[in-house]
Amino acid sequence: MVKRGSGKKLTLWQQSAEFRQIGREAITKWNKVDRPKQPKCTAMAKSSGEKCRQLAMPNGKCRYHGGATGSGSAWHVPQWPDRSSVDAEAKLHGKLKALDKAAKRRATRLAKMTPEERKQHELWQRTHKPGPATARQRAKRERRENAAFAASLAQSPPPPTNEAKRLLDEIESLEALLEQRASKREETIFD
Incomplete structure (x- = not known):
């Protein structure tokens, strides 16, 4: 049998029938009055095809349908246990064991692909x-x-337009003229 709780002994008051009755009444009231007002999970249940009736987490899903999945920078990143927890080491070992098991299942699935x-x-x-x-x-x-x-x-360049052809011809003629003038200058400088 798994021992649950913090390991602290209950006080006499906590063990009394009156304390249990107060707790029972409080949870019954909450289930009848407050729980129906709480947002419910928006996922559809596989078994019945109806909406899941679990309480929703802030993202609108219950913990079974993705509500516990981290968001933002924690998206699909392992969530480590709180180090100040009493059983943090046991939780960490359990988390590491689950991650190893998931990695083995993933490797098996990849091998079959x-x-x-x-x-x-x-x-x-x-x-x-x-x-x-x-x-x-x-x-x-x-x-x-x-x-x-x-x-x-990857696309071939578009064919040049008439205006582009005219400009290219003008550029070529000006470059030829420039070369001709440059060669004349070279002859006159050293003569």
């Missing part, structure tokens, strides 16, 4: 890095800009 599935998975991994959303948004913008730039380089 076809090359096309693996390529798609690697693309998803590159575009969904854990951490702050700003870094992901910047990388997404850079990928979009790089793709647009590569597409512009």
Whole structure:
């Protein structure tokens, strides 16, 4: 049997029937009056197809449907236990064990993938890095800009217009005239 709680002994008052009755009445009142007013999870339950009835966390989902997933800079980054907790070391070992187990499951799943599935998975991994959303948004913008730039380089340059041809001819004639005058100057300087 797993021992729960902080390990502190209950006082005589906490062990009394009156204390338990007060607690029972308080939770019954909360369940009847206050709980229905609390926001509920917006996820659909697989078993019934109805909305989940668990209490929602700040992001609108319960802890079973993604409410405990970190947001912002904590997005999909392991959340370590509070070091001041009484059983922080046990929680840390449990977290590390769960992470190892998940890594083994992931490795097994990756080994079973076809090359096309693996390529798609690697693309998803590159575009969904854990951490702050700003870094992901910047990388997404850079990928979009790089793709647009590569597409512009792949296109052949447009054919020159009549005006451009006329200007190029004029530039060539002026460069020829400049060369001719420069060669005449060189002859007269040293003669």
